[in-house]
Ligand code: HEC
C-alpha cells in the first residue's frame with residue numbers, strides 16, 4: 128500500500144485500493160456541493176425552529192414566530208363575521224329608505240348583493256339581471272309588479288306562480304288555444320299590440336290594426352290597461368315600452384296570445400334569510416340605476 132500513490136493520467140492521489148489493476152481516485156466532494164449541503168441544512172434547522180414544523184402525535188412544534196396559518200385564517204373569519212354582523216343588523220332593522228340613503232350600507236348591499244344574486248338569481252335573470260327569453264330583465268326599469276324595494280322584496284319572498292300559498296299570480300290566458308278568440312282575431316290583436324310599441328308593420332298587418340284595437344278593448348284592457356301600459360297589481364306587463372319577456376316579434380306575440388303565459392318565479396322565503404331578501408331587493412333596485 129503506497130501512501131502517496133498517484134494516478135499517472137490525472138496526477139491525483141488514489142485511495143490505494145486496487146482491483147485487478149483498476150485504482151480508485153481519491154477525488155474530494157466539490158466545494159460548491161458541500162456549500163449548498165451545509166446552507167440547506169442550516170436553513171432547514173432555522174425553519175424548523177421558527178415555523179410550525181414537526182408533528183408530535185396530537186400536537187406539533189409551533190415555531191418561535193407563532194406564524195400559524197390555521198389560526199390566522201380562523202382569526203380573519205371571526206373578524207369578518209364580526210364586521211358583517213354589525214351591518215347585517217343595521218340592514219335588518221333600518222327601513223329601506225334609510226339604508227338606500229346610507230352610502231356605506233349601500234356599498235355592502237352592492238358587494239354582498241352581487242354574490243347573493245350570482246348564487247341564486249343569475250341562472251334565470253342573467254349575471255347583470257338583464258334577463259333573457261322567458262325571464263324578465265330586472266335592469267330595465269320595466270316592472271311587472273313594481274320597482275320599489277318593498278315590492279321587489281315581496282316578489283322575492285313569495286315568488287310568482289310559485290308553490291307558496293301567498294304567491295303572486297300572473298295568468299295570461301290561452302286566448303287562441305282555448306277558443307276565446309278566433310285565429311283572425313288573434314292575428315288582429317297581435318298587429319295592434321305591435322303597433323302599441325311603435326314597431327313598423329307590413330301592409331297586411333297594418334290593415335288588421337283597427338280590428339285588433341277592438342279585440343284588445345274587449346279582452347285585454349282588464350289586465351293590460353286601456354292603453355296597454357300594464358297593471359302592477361296583476362303583474363301584467365306594459366306592452367308599449369319595447370321591453371319584452373317573451374319577445375316582440377309577430378311570432379312571439381302570437382304565441383303569447385294563442386297559448387298564454389305563466390312565468391314561474393320561485394319563492395325565496397325559508398331559503399334566504401329575511402335580511403338577505405331585503406338586501407337583494409335593494410341590490411335589484413340598483414340594477415336599473417334607480418337607486419345609487
Ligand atoms: C327559476 C328561474 C328564476 C330564478 C332562480 C329567479 N327568478 Fe325572478 N323571476 C323569474 C321569472 C320567470 C319571473 C317573471 C314571472 C312572470 O313572467 O310573471 C321573475 C320575476 C322576478 C321579479 C319581478 C320583476 C318585476 O318586473 O316585477 C323579481 C323582482 C325577481 N324575479 C327577482 C329575483 C331574484 C332577486 C332572484 C334570486 C333570489 C330571482 N328572481 C330568481 C324566474 C326566476
Ligand code: HEC
Pocket residue numbers: 296297298299300302316317320342343346347348349350351361362363364366370371372373374375380383384388389390391
Ligand atoms: C287576466 C289578465 C290578462 C288578460 C285578460 C290578458 N293578459 Fe296578457 N298578460 C298577462 C300577464 C299576467 C302576463 C305576464 C305573464 C307572465 O309572464 O307570467 C301577460 C303577458 C302578455 C304578453 C307577453 C308580453 C311579453 O313581455 O312578452 C302579451 C303579448 C300579452 N300578454 C298580450 C295580451 C293580449 C293581446 C291580451 C288580450 C287578448 C291579453 N294579453 C290579455 C295578463 C293578462
